[in-house]
Amino acid sequence: MTPARRANLTRLLSPRHIAFVGGRDAEVAIGEAERRGFRGAIWAVNPRRDALGGHPCFRSLADLPEAPDAVFLAVPAPAAVEAVAELARMGAGGIVCYTAGFREAGATGAELERRLIEATGDMALIGPNCYGMINYLDGAALWPFAHGGTCPGWGAAIITQSGMLSSDITMAQRSLPLTHMISGGNQSVLTIEDFIDHLADHPAVRAIGVHIEGLRDVRSFEAACLKALDRGVPVVALKTGSSRIGARLTVSHTGSLSGADDLHNALFDRSGVIRVKNPSELLETLKFICVSGAPAGPRVAGFTCSGGGATMLADHAEIIGLDFPAFDAPAQAELAGMLPPIATVSNPLDYTTPIWGQPGITGPVFERAIALAKADAAVLVQDYPAAGLDESKVYYLNDAFAFCAAARRHGIPAAICATLPENLDAETRDMLIARAVAPMQGIDETLNAIAAAARWSAMRARLSADRPQPLLPAVPRNDVRMIEEAEGKQWLSALGLAVPEGRVVAGEAAPIAAAEVGFPVVLKMMGPRLAHKSEAGAVAVGLVDAAGVARAVADMRAAVAARDPAALTDRFLVEEMAERPVAELILSVRSDPQFGLALTLGSGGVLAELIGDSATLLLPATAFEVESALRGLKVAHLLGGYRGAKAVDIAGLAARIAGFAEAVAARADVLAEVEINPLFVYDKGGVAVDVLIHEWAAT
Incomplete structure (x- = not known):
């Protein structure tokens, strides 16, 4: 402008x-x-x-x-x-x-x-x-x-x-x-x-x-x-609106894992933007931020006058990763002395009806519980009576104003929320806004807003300390062609990734090549129509002798011919069989015409599309960003050493992936997409077992 x-x-x-x-x-x-x-x-x-x-x-x-x-x-x-x-x-x-x-x-x-x-x-x-x-x-x-x-x-x-x-x-x-x-x-x-x-x-x-x-x-x-x-x-x-990546790369798995919607998420994450799911959540999140402000962290003190309300707060907080920290034994004892005997001291805290509407009692409870929880934010659940049935409203307001005062003394963002959105009347909403406490409508929307605001504070701290580099430009070309796996693995070696030892031979020479590589081996038929070899019957694993390799060649020819005669070739890749890994990853770098270059990583092998466990980063991305993405995946449990298995050096793995993405980006004028699935990950390294590469077609 x-x-x-x-x-x-x-x-x-x-x-x-x-x-x-x-x-x-x-x-x-x-x-x-x-x-x-x-x-x-x-x-x-x-x-x-x-x-x-x-x-x-x-x-x-x-x-x-x-x-x-x-x-x-x-x-x-x-x-x-x-x-x-x-x-x-x-x-x-x-x-x-x-x-x-x-x-x-x-x-x-x-x-x-x-x-x-x-x-x-x-x-x-x-x-x-x-x-x-x-x-x-x-x-x-x-x-x-x-x-x-x-x-x-x-x-x-x-x-x-x-x-x-x-x-x-x-x-x-x-x-x-x-x-x-x-x-x-x-x-x-x-x-x-x-x-x-x-x-x-x-x-x-x-x-x-x-x-x-x-x-x-x-x-x-x-x-x-x-x-x-x-x-x-x-x-x-x-x-x-969401859509998948352009149809020109539909033979890769990445398109089904990460489309335009995931690219927007990656953009929001590197821009410090809070994303919400629906208009109600948009308005409630804006309201909490504008009225109360963004909490410094995710620790929340919750209060209800109902065990059901406390349970609903706890249940949804667990789903979204918001923390209602438990009180330790001394804190429990102190609060128990301030509450009726029927009260159970917990966070969220049901302070019970015997003290309801008595600010001389509830106010100190609110204030002390906030302090003992070391809370970054506080929330009180109140559903107000309807007009004409509101003779008890004064008791609600007594607790509300005591809660507002307690939050103000601690200097933390606070909200009063109705379980049902309509159970918070306009007059009460205005009174709460005047006290800088957000009048929130819906428990899930309230907790989502608090969690989002806390994440924004964390994003702001992160991005202030480590501002992202400018996005890499898109490559303004359209036509692509697939590179065969053997050639693709030569690319991977040049880009800094380890690949199994192997060689490409005619079918008759495959047993000899296997003996030279060393058993056990993997056998794959090469061809431009064999992007997904397992589905075509064009791969055999665990071959332990020359006779087994010869049989595999014959079986593979028959399977491919039956499925797609035009795909049949006499070119075979014979490779050493990689050891069983700690985990399998899918790793992809691709070019999007709007967002530029993007890195997608997730659970690989047969799990790539089965569980949809993936994360997408726009490039350039630092090793720290890659590590954060890895730790956010479900497969991170395996990487951390599941059930006594060796733990992977995740920081080292992230550094290698970041370096690989940078190397691919340096050749973005040639490479349209590089997808490795799976990347076998070990405690001290990794091997690219399979690769699918598309390069830009000559203009």
């Missing part, structure tokens, strides 16, 4: 005057600006109407008193292009182009969109085909439908690619403080990353929520999110 466009985006988001151009849609938008409390000048523009929304109409843009800071444009697409060009000449700040009929409408619309982009110049343009923007801080709205949402002077800025979702969020009954709402539409000029970059500088923006269907520029997105991270502004992403 150029400096001129950045300045114009500021004018668009915080305008002194707004021109509304169009008919009925523009008239509705005028009403929404007034609903939001806009105090600047409103100029209606329509050559065929005398007034819009009670405002006299200017016949043309040229008749306006001056170049408008902001324009809501709702005219047909061809006229919109002409209006944008005229506004650029006038020196307008920016435009919300509500008009549809551009790229989403086919080739003719795509050409109109190209002309629209060209006409925009240095102006800021949101859309086209979007709802627009609401600035809750300054009371400005360029929005074509009724909307809700409140702002206490700070809160979350939300950017969506879905107009309807943005509208739904403004209507949500969750008391999320909002600063901005932006519906980006086609993102022809301004994109998600532009808005993140701009809003991260705003002192009232405590977090940024983004709904992503697809990213235009992953490198700009990463830079914008890292800027927000540096400013202490968490970015929370709801990514919808």
Whole structure:
């Protein structure tokens, strides 16, 4: 974004005057600006109407008193292009182009969109085909439908690619403080990353929520999110839609293990972005962060006045890795002395109904338990009575305010959550926000939000100390060809990985070659149609003598001929048989046209697709990042020395994998994908038993 466009985006988001151009849609938008409390000048523009929304109409843009800071444009697409060009000449700040009929409408619309982009110049343009923007801080709205949402002077800025979702969020009954709402539409000029970059500088923006269907520029997105991270502004992403890696590499296993969704996860991890699963989790996570802040760690003190609530907290926390640390014996004794005899001292703590609503008793319990747990955050479960049945509400509030005070004295983020989302009324939500305690709706959503915020703190510390290197560029080529395994293993040796000793011979020479290599051996038929040899019957293992090798050659010829006669060849790879490993890994480096180079690693062999145990990192990746990914896999239990087996030097293994990925990246102009499955891992080394390599075809 150029400096001129950045300045114009500021004018668009915080305008002194707004021109509304169009008919009925523009008239509705005028009403929404007034609903939001806009105090600047409103100029209606329509050559065929005398007034819009009670405002006299200017016949043309040229008749306006001056170049408008902001324009809501709702005219047909061809006229919109002409209006944008005229506004650029006038020196307008920016435009919300509500008009549809551009790229989403086919080739003719795509050409109109190209002309629209060209006409925009240095102006800021949101859309086209979007709802627009609401600035809750300054009371400005360029929005074509009724909307809700409140702002206490700070809160979350939300950017969506879905107009309807943005509208739904403004209507949500969750008391999320909002600063901005932006519906980006086609993102022809301004994109998600532009808005993140701009809003991260705003002192009232405590977090940024983004709904992503697809990213235009992953490198700009990463830079914008890292800027927000540096400013202490968490970015929370709801990514919808997932797909697998491009069909050109479908013969590899990696495509089924790691597609576009995993690449987005890898991007979020290296950018310090929190990912959530659904809109409710998006709003609750933003609310917790904006109201309470991000905890320094994952230790939580939990309180309920019900054994059932305590169990639900503990159960979900265990699933997501949130820590409710147990009290040691002295702490248990101290708390037992403060609680009724029927209470069981645990964390989460059911403080029981005999002391319910008595802040002189519950307050000290809350405060002491938080201290004894060394908690980074605290949560109290309360489901409030419905209106008309709320004569006991005072007791709920007594405990709530005592809990708020205890959390404030310890200086930790805190939340009061309802088991059922609807059981926390608006009045109570507002009172809790005023006390900087997040009013959360749903136990799972609450704990997910706390865990996500704690992870963000850890990501920020990690990325501040070790900023990732810029992503490696994609290779802009499409056609690939498969390299046979024997040649592929020569590549692996050149790239620094050990491979079994072997040689390629005709079938009649295989027994002699096997004797020279040394029994036992593995026999494989080579051929361009034999990417997955086991499925074709083109591999035999554990051959212990020359006669066995000769029989295997004959059997293999018969099996391949029966399955696919065109795949039959007389070229065989004879290899020494590797010893039984501690574990088997799959290891892949491949090029993605949008994300660049990616490293995928996971459980290998027959488990590669069976259990889906994999992790993906975007390159370049450090040995520390690879080690963290390895330790997060299910196969890490084997690597650590399962049931008395030798433990693998995981740090050393990670360093070798990182070095291998770097070596492949250095040849990315030649290699499109290198997949090793399996990589036999030993306590002090590893051997690539099978490899599938695709190289870029000659142009």
